[in-house]
Amino acid sequence: MRPELIQTRIDKIALLRELGVEPYPYRFDRTHTAAEVLEGFEGREASGETVAVAGRILALRPMGKAAFAHIQDSGQKIQLYFKKDDVGEDAYKVFKLLDLGDIIGVRGTCIRTRTGEPSIAVQSFDLLSKSIRPLPVVKEKEGQVFDAWQDTGERYRRRYLDLVLNPETRRVFQARADVIRTLRESLDSRGFLEVETPVLQAIYGGAMARPFMTHHNALDMPFFLRIALELPLKKLLVGGFDRVYELSRVFRNEGMDRSHNPEFTMLEFYWAYADYNEAMDLVETMFRESLAKARGSLQFEWNGHALDFEAPFARKRMVDLIQEQTGLDVLNDPEDALRAKLKERGVKIPEFAERGHLIEELFDEFVEETLIQPTFVTDHPRAISPLAKVHRKDKEQLVERYELFICGMEFANAFSELNDPIDQRQRFEDQAALREKGDDEAQVLDEDFLQSVEYGMPPAAGVGIGVDRLVMIAADGYSLRDVLLFPHMRPEEGRAGDDEEGEAAEEGE
RNA sequence: GCCCCGUUAGCUCAAUUGGCAGAGCAACUGACUCUUAAUCAGUAGGUUCGGGGUUCGAUUCCCUGACGGGGCACCA
Incomplete structure (x- = not known):
């Protein structure tokens, strides 16, 4: 990570504080989730009621003195429309300091844009959390996703990003x-x-x-x-x-x-x-x-x-299933016959194996994968x-x-x-x-x-x-x-304390 | 533990036979008051996973290590 990408955003925090904005406030009164706003959108649009929603900014399309944004709230995206004339000049300066990944709360009315997308025309907004580390940018058009964030290991290691982006x-x-x-x-x-x-x-x-x-x-x-x-x-x-x-x-x-x-x-x-x-x-x-x-x-x-x-x-006896696949009557045929069948397959038979173990091996080898x-x-x-x-x-x-x-x-x-x-x-x-x-x-x-x-x-x-x-x-x-959520992965930065770990692992074998 | 594939800018990916390491997005500067992968102009950004080798020259070839994915083995 190049430090200037982060430093730029840290600098914005200072600028925001100069403008009297606390980038990490304590709470926000929201009236609806994004999903709830969209649920009853027609009625809300007609009544002109004010809604308050909060979420993470995942898209920003500024156009000078107005801008569109999408925020995501509980997995649901909703479009916001910011207009300088609506939010006021000072607030619009604050808006200009927002980045992808920031979490904001907005108050506004429900409108449909020219293209018909249900949106919130923002009257006022609060920054709720300033993000200083750039989020991977995933774009989307008509259901088609561009630059999808799909690296499997990264998704497991940083599941929180996976949850935001996928x-x-x-x-x-x-x-x-x-x-x-x-x-x-x-x-x-x-x-x-x-x-x-x-x-x-x-x-x-x-x-x-x-x-x-x-x-x-x-x-x-x-x-x-x-x-x-x-x-x-x-x-x-x-x-x-x-x-x-x-x-x-x-x-x-x-x-x-x-x-x-x-x-x-x-x-x-x-x-x-x-x-x-x-x-x-x-x-x-x-x-x-x-x-x-x-x-x-x-x-x-x-x-x-x-x-x-x-x-x-289906309910089937293990011995019958083995017989179906191998023809062996594992309870009565001589143990040597069972051993021979396993050797045919190249199965290593441990020293201690009794008939029961041979039956288990035969099941694993010949039957298990057939049970769909x-x-x-x-x-x-x-x-x-x-x-x-x-x-x-x-x-x-x-x-x-x-x-x-x-x-x-x-x-x-x-x-x-x-x-x-x-x-x-x-x-x-x-x-x-x-x-x-x-x-x-x-x-x-x-x-x-x-x-x-x-x-x-x-x-x-x-x-x-x-x-x-x-x-x-x-x-x-x-x-x-x-x-x-967080499957086990090897530590990313090499292995710490190689020697000790090596010995412990050998003891466990 | 073994075999195969991969690792390049914050993200997604290029780079011909070994010949100056690139694009889009993100960032930064500027323009833009209904956009939607917004658009337009410009700027900056690299330990090409680490280490070693071959070579005049390595992202590219060889060795080695780390991490990831898939398969095998083991196991549920």
């Missing part, structure tokens, strides 16, 4: 708020209680993932940022909150791409006396409710696919589901669990929750054994959680929904970053 970005985050509100309403209306549980945890659990670590100074001990909401919420089931949910941020120390951000918003709810079948019905309803609200229809295109949320979501329409994949292997209850029909190998897939991406994960404390302890011990063998995502035994289950946890269904991903569908985003 109206569709504003709509994305309105849709996001709509989805989140709808999810809350879905659960609130069914008697679920919203709660908050700790982000900082001495032991992390509830999912297969690597955590972020931090340090508590006073206790001089490490803490983990939670990777899931699961365990504290189940303790609340033990405590007698039969329907609870938390809608909040979790953190996973893994790669970033268009469907992964290190922190993301998760909705988890726990529903006593229900099983995973009922939870499937509810999730299906919640997806319909939130998508209908945001998209206005349940059939639409996303990610290059025509999706149908109107029809009942909303599909509940049910009944996962035990080895990869240490918190889910054994399947009522196949206690040995399977658990009652489902994941919801759309366009090959996971959106929800749910179980009939494991409430048998003896089995739960055994599962944790199995996980510990896997960890010994090198599975660094195996879950850690949480004695405190186990004790709570030992007091008696009601049978329950539990569900986790990836809210950001749902918002991607709702707001027609292509990347998670499109629906996060």
Whole structure:
């Protein structure tokens, strides 16, 4: 940034103060938003009433002793007409010191210009905030945008500019708020209680993932940022909150791409006396409710696919889906056959892999990407589901669990929750054994959680929904970053403290 | 972590085979009392992402680093 571009505007601040104008006043009485003025424009034009609106100047077309401007207020642009004879000579001098990007408030009457554009003929105005850093200039004519500000990285880093300059970005985050509100309403209306549980945890659990670590100074001990909401919420089931949910941020120390951000918003709810079948019905309803609200229809295109949320979501067993794609009977064929199939595809099989892991790999490799329409994949292997209850029909190998897939991406994960404390302890011990063998995502035994289950946890269904991903569908985003206000980016000016960071990263591996 | 592409004025973009780094908008000065990508005249504005190399000469070619995008791997 050349300093003179900023200095010019700072100099104008001094000039304004000399003219008795405070460039950063405390408040402004506005009577209407820009949208409201335009809404009832005919009536206001006829009545000659005075309106007061405020917004950021995005276009200036001065013509000597008169000028047109557009200001933008809450995403709505409206044209202003300034005339020296109307505002007075002194005020017009002040007007001449305004720049693109300044925020002003105006009072005036509603008029249509010669070309018919509804506008405000300004009688008086206040400068509300002087901008000293030049805004990127985006021009527009008849809906066609010129010099659009579209650099993806810049839009993420300086989202505030993206919001000023790109109206569709504003709509994305309105849709996001709509989805989140709808999810809350879905659960609130069914008697679920919203709660908050700790982000900082001495032991992390509830999912297969690597955590972020931090340090508590006073206790001089490490803490983990939670990777899931699961365990504290189940303790609340033990405590007698039969329907609870938390809608909040979790953190996973893994790669970033268009469907992964290190922190993301998760909705988890726990529903006593229900099983995973009922939870499937509810999730299906919640997806319909939130998508209908945001998209206005349940059939639409996303990610290059025509999706149908109107029809009942498919419900298919994981083992059947694998059989359809590979011909393997993964529960009964010899493990070597499963390994061979994976090797064919060049999949690296970890040392510790049991049959359950092989089934998961086969699903990831052969099935996942084929699931375009909303599909509940049910009944996962035990080895990869240490918190889910054994399947009522196949206690040995399977658990009652489902994941919801759309366009090959996971959106929800749910179980009939494991409430048998003896089995739960055994599962944790199995996980510990896997960890010994090198599975660094195996879950850690949480004695405190186990004790709570030992007091008696009601049978329950539990569900986790990836809210950001749902918002991607709702707001027609292509990347998670499109629906996060401030997605994580590397620092712009190189990396500070290279050495330290390098070591910490290696420790985490 | 790997592969591919990109980074030039405040913004959007040019620059032929390696030969003086340009335009529009924004800024500044002036004209203009219904314009709308306002118009007209003029002025100023550059570490061509950083570092190194090849060359008489590098925005351009080579090496290296940073950042961004896309893909792969990992994961939700």
